[in-house]
Amino acid sequence: MTAVALRFDSAPARVEGRPRRSRLAGLLLLLATVLGAPATGTTADAPAGDLSSWNDGDAKAAIVDFVTRVTSEGGADFVAPEDRIAVFDNDGTLWTEQPAYFQALFAADRVKAMAPEHPEWKDKEPFASLLKGDMAGVAASGEKGIVDLVMATHADMTTDEFSKIVTDWFASAKHPRFNRPYNEITFLPMRELLDYLRANDFKTYIVSGGGIEFMRPMTEQMYGIPPEQVVGSSITTKYELDGDAPVLKREAKIDFIDDGPGKPVGINTFIGRRPIFAAGNSDGDYEMLRWVTTGSGPRFGMIVHHTDGEREWAYDRQSHVGKLDKALTEAEQRGWLLVDMKNDWRKIYAFEN
């Protein structure tokens, strides 16, 4: 839970191909077909979408094969558009989660910014250690300490206030290794995959252990995913009047942890139907992968395996952040696609040459 409570996300910029645009393209194509004009876009054999950052190989072929099957009208595996739901973990699946979850960096920055108003933190753990840059001391405060940090930085304010703090912070925060805003640390092949699925009438969701209100201010810009398609962990909120104005106050109480077995629960609560496509990268996604890839009809599970220590990071079974052990062991038995970052991705980030 501690790792979970401290997860998550990033900065401004680039607007991805939006569902609206994709649908427009699809409809114009349909119209063109109806009118007898030559089709300039997709065919049944090659659905719309550009996966050019993926190397040609088994991984890309498996994705294209699945999408082709579920979108082929009259085919045995055809899935109606309203049931084409795809869910994506965020940290480590859509962007880099090393060396630390971005939400942890946010919490640390907030403690520093708020310290002048909290002189008592000089003598109170884990704040004292954090302010001295003693991360071992922070870790020593254990789960309770981490929860205290999260609550001090995420609660006791309105939802509007929190949204503004997060938005402002994302606009300036940079990744410690690449020194770039976080929206540039997203995985280009995964953004292409999101676009590709949407171009084929999938509805794409994020299902993350990160804070739902921490993610929502930027997922549209980063991934083309609107707030209502973001599922995440939450603290409770409460309706109150500020004078005559209604506000929602964020309380220092955990409401829901959207990680591990919480992910199928979150999917059921927020979406209310079982997705047919799931992508994750760690054991925190195991139950989501199980839930999505069980049941009738065609189903697709994929795991982003961090194998590229040069361009990104290489880690799996022994990692503290994004540990991938049980899901890696069972991937073959369960029929989940293992994406080998190093070999399957021609580019990882858009800024690479």
Next chain:
Amino acid sequence: MTAVALRFDSAPARVEGRPRRSRLAGLLLLLATVLGAPATGTTADAPAGDLSSWNDGDAKAAIVDFVTRVTSEGGADFVAPEDRIAVFDNDGTLWTEQPAYFQALFAADRVKAMAPEHPEWKDKEPFASLLKGDMAGVAASGEKGIVDLVMATHADMTTDEFSKIVTDWFASAKHPRFNRPYNEITFLPMRELLDYLRANDFKTYIVSGGGIEFMRPMTEQMYGIPPEQVVGSSITTKYELDGDAPVLKREAKIDFIDDGPGKPVGINTFIGRRPIFAAGNSDGDYEMLRWVTTGSGPRFGMIVHHTDGEREWAYDRQSHVGKLDKALTEAEQRGWLLVDMKNDWRKIYAFEN
């Protein structure tokens, strides 16, 4: 809470005009305009959609005026399509909630069906009273008794099992006064309003005190609203393995009450942005109306006022079900439209002559 926990819904049939179709129509119209062909659909002065069950008058004019303003590109009140979120209460707003919430009738029927497997219920309240048809005895068991009823009939099964029970029941249940399936007891003017808003690129949501998993199996058929756009009350669910198959088990524990001050909380959790249009009919919708109609930009709140004792029911301040008191008192001050069922609706149900 007791009333809330026992709310809700209905049966099969009629598919409303779906967003997809509306968007297609809009795009073809746009294309036609671009190509210089005569527009056959909407104009800026009269947005698409048929409100033919509404009498011409102030109520209909106010709705059309609002929709015209927020969809007029370049106008002062224009709202981008992604922010055109509309939320609707269900019981008493989209369909009849008298003489009892439909979910209460469901619970009662379930107790009768399950009684043979529960001989102990003969001596246990509120089950004993219910099985004897002694509703006063049921009421005497108080809130705890009602919760016990709900839990006995809604919990201790998988989500898939519950969905099937609800679906089967809706297929046969009939309204006690009209002796018609519940999908026919929906308000025709409100279904037209949903269609009208969607034709103008609104995304329509149900935000109800009723059980979220009780509503979802039928909202698409009844209102053209898909499961992921239904917000409601819930009990907790838990991920488990049944042999090697993952299931979600419904537990006998209340998770969230989506009523009164819970409605803005539910809206924030599920949708993550503030709607610009809200419709309700009781004080249980008061906080939702406040939340939606506060804030910058154009906003619309409306209350369905049950004034037709002949065609439907007439009730407000003194009613046990759907009490409308505080919201009625403040409607004028808050600028909320009061819809007078008797005078504003030409037809209430589609089956009327």
